[in-house]
Amino acid sequence: MKQKRAHNFSAGPAALPLEVLQKAQEELVDYQGAGASIIEMSHRGPEYTEVDRQARERLSRLLGLGDDYEILFYQGGASLQFLMVPYNFNTGKTADYINTGTWSKKAIKEAKVFGDVHIAFSSEDSNFNRVPGDEELNFSGKGEYVHFTSNNTIFGTQFRNEPASDGLPLACDASSDFLSRPVDINRYGVLYAGAQKNAGPAGLTIVILRKDMLEKARSENVSSMLSYPTQVGTLFNTPPVFGVYIFNYVLEWIESKGGLEAMDRLNQQKAGILYDEIDRDDFYAGTADKASRSLMNVTFRLKDEALEKTFIEESKKAGMSGLKGHRSVGGMRASIYNACPQASVEALVEFMQEFRRTHG
Incomplete structure (x- = not known):
């Protein structure tokens, strides 16, 4: 029986490429002749290890990542990263935040738990109907990084280019426009995105970290799960296997489209x-x-x-x-x-x- 697909305009979890869904459907019960689903196998086994490797390589190609970047696959959504970024990089220090909507405000709230937050710009007085021009940004002069939300799902606004950052590394919540366009990746110290908009199912968060930023990460009295250095180069805990599996196929689909x-x-x-x-x-x-x-x-x-x-x-x-x-x-x-x-x-x-x- 032919399936009827709706015109899906959901904000997230959102539409996935039909080709990806069909491939996952075919492999769900028996992954490439292994006799079991990918979500029934060890995350340390050869099948998932190869999926993980492919996803990292494809993402690196698409974004032009060099050896100076690390890729992490997390759970917890962008909301956990609102906490993890300041936990690692702003404890007892100052960071500049650009406030362009609900998700920016949530990130600011978490950052204030760990250090000082300087608001470099806010469009709250106009109900978040716009993002700033570079000339409107007012930096603290002592920030560790500049945080922004690249696309604002609720209010329908977007940075079409990276904002000025006063020479500081950018920290970006790119959840809702991740992989939708090229970015100047060298501007970013940390870029993170929940997968459920453009990249895969809910449950996977992609975190990209520049190594010189990692060197500045908090090292004393740290929580293992919240520490970026703990996670780099390891499978510290079970990754979101199904999310990475779908993400890998979405990356393949993007490459096939150009x-x-x-x-x-x-x-x-x-x-x-x-x-x-x-x-x-x-x-x-x-x-x-x-x-x-x-x-x-x-x-x-x-x-x-x-x-x-x-x-x-x-x-x-x-x-x-x-x-x-x-x-x-x-x-x-x-x-x-x-x-x-x-x-x-x-x-x-x-x-x-x-x-x-x-x-x-």
Whole structure:
């Protein structure tokens, strides 16, 4: 029986490439003739060891990582990294944080437990509708690193380039635009991302650490599980095996499509189609400042907000899921990560046009 797939605009866990899901489906019961699933085998056995090796090599190729970087596969999501970054690098010191939304605020809250936090910029007074220009950043002059959230899922804003950092290493929560475009990796001391947006299933967090940053990590009175140096080069505890397994296939899929440059072109094209429809007239209205608009999470409202519930209900009937905005802000949000096909974006635009015709 042919399966019916929805047009999936979920903000996360989000759509995965169909080819990856189908490959995992084929291998779930019997992984490559081993007679067992990859999630039933030892994480120290040859099967998982090879998956882990492939994932690290593919990620290194895609991001252009040199020997001066380490890759860690964690659990706990980006939320655990909000704690781990300052625990390792800011105990009793100062760090600069750029506040552009809910996740930035959560990171700031955790950082304040371990050291001083200087807010280099905040857009909270405009309901986080934009990210700053470099000229707006006001650094402390004594920070250990500059932390930012590269894409803000709730408010639909994104840094299209790395922000200025006063010569300091960047620490970045890249959860919702990880692997969607090339990055200037040498600017980063630490880059981390929950996999469940662009890279794999919930439960895996990828952490990339520059070795000179690792040398500065806290070394006294440390928790083994929270210490980055403890984790480097070891399987200190059981890794998120299934997450790494899917991640490896997602990386393979990205490479087959042409790498991060190709992903960026596709994502710009998809977002352009959708933003053009939003900007066509005043029936729909984007919520983010145009210069800060995200290519991953397109947030918008209806001129008549009373119609938004109807929009969500009718979109579901039309085979679309995940379009309801975050509960804290309302409205609509179309998350169009790497694996969201352009055909789904085009279907959404057609629905929006018909909805305008019948309700405008």
